[in-house]
Amino acid sequence: MHRVRRKLRLAGRMPAPIEDYAIIGDCHTAALIDREGAIDWLCLPRFDSASMLGALLGTEEHGQWVLRPVGEAEMLGRRYEPDALVLVTRWRTATGEIEVIDAMPHGDRRADVVRRVRGVSGEVAVEQVLRIRFDYASAMPWVRQMGTDEHPALVAIAGPDAVVVRGPRFRAIDHAHRAETLVRAGETVDTVLTWFPAHRPAPGPLDVDAQLDRTRAWWREWALTCAAPGAYDEHVRLSLLVLRALTHEDTGGIVAAPTTSLPEDLGGSRNWDYRYVWLRDAALTLEALMLHGHQTGAAEWRAWLLRAIAGDPQDLQIMYGLSGERRLAEYELDSLPGYRGSAPVRVGNGAFTQFQGDIFGEVLIALDRARDLGVEEDESSWSLQKALLAHAEKQLDRRDNGIWEIRGEHRTFTHSRAMLWAAFDRGVHAVREHGLDGDADHWAALRDGLRAEILANGVSEGGWFVQHYDTDEVDASLLQLAHIGFVPHDDPRMLATVTRIEETLLRGGLPLRYRTESGVDGLPGDEHPFLACAFWLVENFAYGGRLDDAVALMDRLVGLTNEVGLLAEEYDVENDRHMGNTPQALSHLALVRAADAIATARKRVSPAVPSRAS
Structure with a gap:
């Protein structure tokens, strides 16, 4: 510190x-x-x-x-x-x-x-x-x-x-x-x-001594069950505390950050409200918590998910309010001028109307991991997952906004297609490995068809995976493809993708999500390197045979935390400052995963998520 x-x-x-x-x-x-x-x-x-x-x-x-x-x-x-x-x-x-x-x-x-x-x-x-x-x-x-x-x-x-x-x-x-x-x-x-x-009426006075003692005891009891990965333990433990703090106790909803409208670029308009529950971020947070000793939270979040998306699966949203609220209409405030003049200040988030195909995979991966860790399914939870798979099948020909909530033209994003692949793959796994009911052969056919499509259309002539099917540009979300098991970390296409990201997306040694100048996102202005993507790069280095590079980058990244260990969404390398909403759940859960990857690589163990490619 x-x-x-x-x-x-x-x-x-x-x-x-x-x-x-x-x-x-x-x-x-x-x-x-x-x-x-x-x-x-x-x-x-x-x-x-x-x-x-x-x-x-x-x-x-x-x-x-x-x-x-x-x-x-x-x-x-x-x-x-x-x-x-x-x-x-x-x-x-x-x-x-x-x-x-x-x-x-x-x-x-x-x-x-x-x-x-x-x-x-x-x-x-x-x-x-x-x-x-x-x-x-x-x-x-x-x-x-x-x-x-x-x-x-x-x-x-x-x-x-x-x-x-x-x-x-x-x-x-x-x-x-x-x-x-x-x-x-x-x-x-x-x-x-x-x-x-x-x-x-106003509540009565607080017994401060008793409540501080009770609060300390609660946090420490929770932290006792946190399994350390064996690398960067201090940063991992603090990150897990942050992830717990961002989980709403009553509803089980996990917010992306506790703030709104902290700018991605100082003075710019890329200012968004993150005080809501993205299915993707919540699923990834859940996975990080489960892998570190907190399986009980899986059932709570699964119950939240069931409540939030109850009804017609066609009404599925990418994000909800803390209690599962669906209407998150975005509007601008005139009562707050913005962080250091970065306007507008927004409440609500218009992305709730977007279609992002990757959320099917994010949710099914997290629930599959819960099963592997011993969290038992009940009739409602497995029915929910089957309904999600049925709805995903109906969306297979649909272009989407992608993981980064692109507000420009819909595209066929490679990451989204790979996440759909993962959704059906986990459905097959549930039936064949856990004995649940479902048409595993049909889901396997859909999975294998998606794999063939991605390898035919989502790989450039240079041998790297591409951001979407109409470009040879890369995107940092592609770093997730090995994590979900679509290809091994040492697959030549994955290694080429990592190299291409290093060649075209690094700014000051840290990766951007994508090149904003390509015009794909439909927004003015610029942004800074995205910290979660930097930790994903660490993970790929560690599992891809570049452990020294993984440690060097990880050391730099944990050095960017503030004196109490917190990270925002992005980092401005030119001015050495945090940017975006803070503390950011995605940054902290990615830190945990990167530490896990380094600990695993140091033990010379096979990648934690083996490829299920067929």
């Missing part, structure tokens, strides 16, 4: 660099906290609720909660407590040192944020400045004092939302509230913010 010392910036600042943010969460929502003690993003009570602290997409006037020493101070460093998403930040001033402990209690069925200040040495004057802006900074709350002189409370209400803040007394300054407290060595001062529906 990095040791950080920096002086505070002045008020009226832009949001911090994306890599400056740490996450705390309660498996229902999350808060993002920068290095200077500002919570700049908080949506309560769910990931997809409207923000009440939205400075991340504007300035402090769009909602912020700062807790820091008064005046000049050094932030000495931040860390998570061992195996727990409890953030500890240490500060030093001329008069003493303090630690700030930030957490969102788990298991109390409330929506609380706890900020505890502990005196370490001397005495430190600590200030808090709270600006609450409900509904994406469009609703200035009505704020009133409650409680007693000994136990003050601040209540803020606007429309359906309300919060109560207990701790030091806050006093109004302009459209904010400020509190100042002197904290001496050995003393502890707690501030707790609790969301509640505005039409109900």
Whole structure:
């Protein structure tokens, strides 16, 4: 981890660099906290609720909660407590040192944020400045004092939302509230913010000691079952904690990230809302968690999937809301100016209307892996998978938007076709290896037909797999073909694809998803190297006989994590900064897979997913 010392910036600042943010969460929502003690993003009570602290997409006037020493101070460093998403930040001033402990209690069925200040040495004057802006900074709350002189409370209400803040007394300054407290060595001062529906009474005070102990115990108990891969264990364990934090406890939905509209290119318009459940990302997350000791989550996610896509399989979407909501209409906000001026800020995601053929394979692969790990099918879950295969068969002649949600012309993407191959392959496997009912011979014929088609149309004259059938361009999604077993990692076509990606897609040594200048995505502007694809490249190096290259690239990638181990979606190599929504589930699950690949290659074991090519 990095040791950080920096002086505070002045008020009226832009949001911090994306890599400056740490996450705390309660498996229902999350808060993002920068290095200077500002919570700049908080949506309560769910990931997809409207923000009440939205400075991340504007300035402090769009909602912020700062807790820091008064005046000049050094932030000495931040860390998570061992195996727990409890953030500890240490500060030093001329008069003493303090630690700030930030957490969102788990298991109390409330929506609380706890900020505890502990005196370490001397005495430190600590200030808090709270600006609450409900509904994406469009609703200035009505704020009133409650409680007693000994136990003050601040209540803020606007429309359906309300919060109560207990701790030091806050006093109004302009459209904010400020509190100042002197904290001496050995003393502890707690501030707790609790969301509640505005039409109900405010919840009572929180037993902070008990809830922090309970929260630490819950995270550590969960982490105890995480099987380490034997490589990059510290980064893997943190990544698994992040993936758990992005899993909504009540519904089982797994969000792609807890943020919206952090730009893929600073100042550009490639700004998307990731606070939803993509079937692909959720399936890949599930696979990573299962392979590291968390098979029980498979049944929960399978139940979520069953609820979300219940009904006519023809209504299948690529993504849903946390509870399986289908309508995720995309619109632009005028109440938030965007991260450092990167507009528009979007809520909802229009990609929910797209057709992406690869999701059939992603879902069937994850559920097949669950079976292999001993998760038993029930009548409903296998019926669901058969229905998905029947629907996939009806889509075999359909072009799609592809894994990257292309908003341009539909294409016959090689990755999508290979994922359809994988869907039918896993159906065959379910019948022939697990004894489930189904027409395995028919699915095998469809699988084999897809394989012949891909090898005839999806391979260039140069011998590499192509992005889609009408080009000889490559795409980083092709790095998945060996992982799903379509070809072995050392197949000449796969090796040629890796080489071609290195020749044409690397920027500063890291891979882009595809060349945006090719015009395939129908969008203006550019983007930066995609971190998940870089980890996929590590995986292919490791399994393809280039272990030294795999380790070198992996070492570089884990070096790009921030000081608490988090990764965003993309990395701007020219300016050495994170870009895109953060923390990104796809980046962290790809890190886990890459570490697994290196550990396996070091043990000189055959590839973890052998080819089922026939």
